[in-house]
Amino acid sequence: MSYREVELLAKVLFEVVERKVSIDVAFKRVCRGRCAKGFDERERLYRLCRNFVSDYVKLLCYVGSRRVSYRKLARIWLKGSLPELAEPYCRLSIPRWLYERVSPLIGEQEAVSLFEAFRERFWWLRVNTFRGSEEGVIRELESEGVELEVHRELPYMVRVLRSPKPVRLLKAVKEFRAVPQDIASAIAVEHLDVEPGEVVLDMCAAPGVKTSLISMLSGGEARVVAADVSLRRLTAARHLLRKLGIPETSVSLVLADSASLNLRSVDKVLLDAPCSNSGAIGKDPGVKATLTPGKVELYSSTQLKLLSKALQLSDLIVYSVCSILPEEGEEVVTEALSTFDDFRVVPHRLTKLCSRGYPGYIISEGVCRMFPHIHSSDGFFIARLVRSPG
Numbered sequence: 360m361s362y363r364e365v366e367l368l369a370k371v372l373f374e375v376v377e378r379k380v381s382i383d384v385a386f387k388r389v390c391r392g393r394c395a396k397g398f399d400e401r402e403r404l405y406r407l408c409r410n411f412v413s414d415y416v417k418l419l420c421y422v423g424s425r426r427v428s429y430r431k432l433a434r435i436w437l438k439g440s441l442p443e444l445a446e447p448y449c450r451l452s453i454p455r456w457l458y459e460r461v462s463p464l465i466g467e468q469e470a471v472s473l474f475e476a477f478r479e480r481f482w483w484l485r486v487n488t489f490r491g492s493e494e495g496v497i498r499e500l501e502s503e504g505v506e507l508e509v510h511r512e513l514p515y516m517v518r519v520l521r522s523p524k525p526v527r528l529l530k531a532v533k534e535f536r537a538v539p540q541d542i543a544s545a546i547a548v549e550h551l552d553v554e555p556g557e558v559v560l561d562m563c564a565a566p567g568v569k570t571s572l573i574s575m576l577s578g579g580e581a582r583v584v585a586a587d588v589s590l591r592r593l594t595a596a597r598h599l600l601r602k603l604g605i606p607e608t609s610v611s612l613v614l615a616d617s618a619s620l621n622l623r624s625v626d627k628v629l630l631d632a633p634c635s636n637s638g639a640i641g642k643d644p645g646v647k648a649t650l651t652p653g654k655v656e657l658y659s660s661t662q663l664k665l666l667s668k669a670l671q672l673s674d675l676i677v678y679s680v681c682s683i684l685p686e687e688g689e690e691v692v693t694e695a696l697s698t699f700d701d702f703r704v705v706p707h708r709l710t711k712l713c714s715r716g717y718p719g720y721i722i723s724e725g726v727c728r729m730f731p732h733i734h735s736s737d738g739f740f741i742a743r744l745v746r747s748p749g
């Protein structure tokens with residue numbers, strides 16, 4: 360254990376817990392490209408920080424009610440002598456309330472598999488057909504030494520099984536012929552069945568990953584109105600869309616609170632709502648350190664507001680969240696449908712690739728849940744809502 364490592368871990372954990380930033384942002388802020396000589400050392404330190412942040416709840420269980428500084432936590436962790444802990448939530452290093460919320464829904468054994476799967480990060484790439492062909496980009500990735508698996512239903516999606524370098528540094532990724540995008544996120548967009556000529560409203564669009572897939576699936580022939588409340592994130596979306604080669608005339612970026620959008624009706628709406636990110640713990644273990652039931656409650660009420668607006672704007676809405684909590688999935692949709700009773704949940708042909716919704720909700724059979732331990736994806740919820748005729 361070196362003094363340097365203790366300092367790095369303590370500072371990264373401070374950023375994650377106190378400043379509530381993701382592990383990637385925390386590491387970048389603390390390291391600033393200076394914490395390591397060379398690329399391999401930087402990757403080693405990043406992984407060290409990631410694993411340390413992931414073990415935060417476990418460490419808190421271990422120290423109990425003692426007040427312990429971040430440096431001390433780093434020293435304890437680096438010594439590597441944490442005993443086996445009795446409580447499953449401690450062993451899994453998941454907040455107790457989250458474990459207790461999810462395990463009755465799927466059973467204890469399944470919950471253990473789910474939370475263990477979050478220790479791994481699954482990598483998926485989407486071939487950007489505006490910049491290359493499926494075969495060409497897959498060949499290019501393979502020739503760079505990437506071991507991959509092409510998705511059996513969506514041939515433009517590939518799972519990276521092994522890569523000789525971090526995915527972001529692969530040539531095809533740096534040159535925007537391939538885009539990191541989770542399979543669940545692609546399946547959400549597929550639920551729109553977008554057609555050339557349609558007008559699609561993407562209500563929470565930034566940083567534009569799903570917007571760009573909507574455009575790609577229509578061959579650049581759909582009109583996408585991409586709204587977001589954050590100027591910073593919308594600016595990032597503008598850059599991303601340009602780099603991906605999305606035809607400029609096909610996407611209109613709109614800075615707005617989508618809950619009060621003043622729009623004439625559109626053909627389809629994607630509502631990829633702001634959420635707890637509890638489905639993205641594999642990407643950002645920092646979520647485990649900062650998520651609280653209070654935050655989930657706030658997200659649920661924003662989601663319901665946005666979904667109620669969406670149901671006034673179109674006859675077909677795809678609602679998605681990167682969350683494993685029913686408060687942000689089944690409950691939001693059930694509540695919205697109790698007001699907008701002319702809408703039904705209608706499964707899509709790809710819903711068959713998903714798990715059903717959590718049991719006990721009237722919509723459970725028609726919605727899509729995806730999980731890392733089953734689908735090698737983020738934890739995701741997708742519902743397709745269609746206005747019934749008559």
Ligand SMILES: C[S@@+](CC[C@H](N)C(=O)[O-])C[C@H]1O[C@@H](n2cnc3c(N)ncnc32)[C@H](O)[C@@H]1O
Nearest residue numbers: 563564565566567568569587588589616617631
């Ligand atoms: C899950 S992210 C969207 C990710 C995006 N769909 C993609 O695939 O790249 C949620 C987004 O909702 C935006 N947001 C939150 N509240 C909003 C609101 N009231 N109106 C519009 N956008 C909102 C956030 O700024 C954030 O960019």
